[in-house]
Amino acid sequence: MREKMKIDLHSHTHHSDGALSPKELVDRAHNMQLDALAITDHDTVAAIDEARSYQQSQKRPLWIIAGVEISTRWHGFDIHVLGLNLNHQDAGLLARLATQSQAREQRAQEMSAKLAKAGIEGIYADAKALAGVGQLTRSHFARALVKRGAVKDHEEAFKKYLGKDKRAFVKPQWPEIPEAISWIREAGGKAVLAHPARYDLSAKWLRRLLVFFAESGGQGMEVTHPQLAPDLKRQLASYAMEYGLEASAGSDFHFPGRWTELGRNLQFDSQLTPVWNDWQRPAA
Template sequence: MRALIDLHCHSTVSDGVLTPTEIVNHAAEKGVRVLALTDHDDVAGLATARAVAETHGMQFINGVEISVTWRRRTLHIVGLKINPEYAPLVQGLANIRAGRHTRAEGMAQALEKVGIHGALEGAYEYSKGGIISRTHFARFLIEKGYAKDTKAVFKRYLVKGKPGYVEHQWASLEDAMAWIIGSGGVAVIAHPGRYDLGRVTMLELMHEFRALGGAAIEVVTGSHTVDQYQEFAKMAKSFDLASSMGSDYHGKGQTYIEMGRLPSLPSHCVPVWRDWSEVQNMELEAH
């Protein structure tokens, strides 16, 4: 069975290639019935996306993906059912976005030292007025022929130890959780399989996340393997956490999986949406 719910995707407000209107239309074309837009560190696309979703009879969930530094590692925490006008959340996200500009300047300077010129301007061209991210630098570097695809360019230039990587202090886990929960939302650890944490460190993260009021783990997501679906489903159960899912769709050629193609959660999972009144009695699976 495939799921008709997608609680993780990106628009041009962050590092996606489709506008908020376009990504909702795309999700509708792919049969998605419940959608959360979770742009990085920005909620500017939510009102437009919600209005478009209503025209499709789609249930829309307010979301955001917050960049967090935890033990000198970068993690992402998704907030679902947030109030995008909650003042501490608005201010916190604004501070993160300002930090993104500072990091981008540092990345451009680092790339300049290895002979790559114009990276800052090139990355901002790809950001189209939204936040600036490593993904925008990646698209510029691919355009200029420094790598063939996103995976290759990150590996060669944009990860720790490579020429264009700049370490940055994002929001603390405590602050991100407080913003999400304070706004009435639920906090979800995004794509935990991508963080390359050892088992002990992963368990310590889960303990801390749970203690801070965390609600769920993203179990089924585009970057997880089938084995990881089961691994994180078991972990969610052991920590009394719900399970979430989402494609992490960024656009054609920029993503792990197409919208509407994710399998359903493992049968023993407790869905994060189980008690959401707006999705009760909706058919969220299809063959």
């Protein structure tokens, strides 16, 4: 599937840490005139059927691609791996994502206990209310802390309590990268390294990550997202070609805002092979 499309392969709904419902996300995709949208919630595929069901009532076509964003660990870093164009009803995948959800819940309980020791009691209920139907994440705890007045903003919540080695930090129990890649590929999807420029890695360590990812069966990497500096964009494109990884493009959309939007500024070098190169678009 090589025709020119306006595509965004990284977005979130309120089933993880996004602000919009699947219906609202589909509406936004139409407003931004997208042709294809991958919904990639953290460790859950709960939004896919809801979004596709709603899309069936729309006059304008939109290809909703089933996806997920799986949290992994690598040398002490949280690394996110996207699974794109997969079978979101695959029994093995669903069982593994359920394990991820349990790990998230356990971590949330432990963070809540640490915050209570720091004098902030009952924050779990506040964060859970903010999460609603979604996966409970540190971002929900940060929002709850801001709402309580315990911190002034999201950034302070992480600097004071939730960031690595801070008072309420709990080391996540995520799978290794090769394991997540195998989950995705066994469900018929493509494994794509999400936002490689955001991991605070030196050039040497980023290269190590990309080599390991490719050797572990990873098939693609995100090479662009909104606000990415031109020189860094060129560097990521160079890495994709060097390590034989297909190119993906995604906004990592969570909510409407000044700095990010569905489908905005996601063009990349035409020499790269798009991750969607061999996908078959379903009949309308």
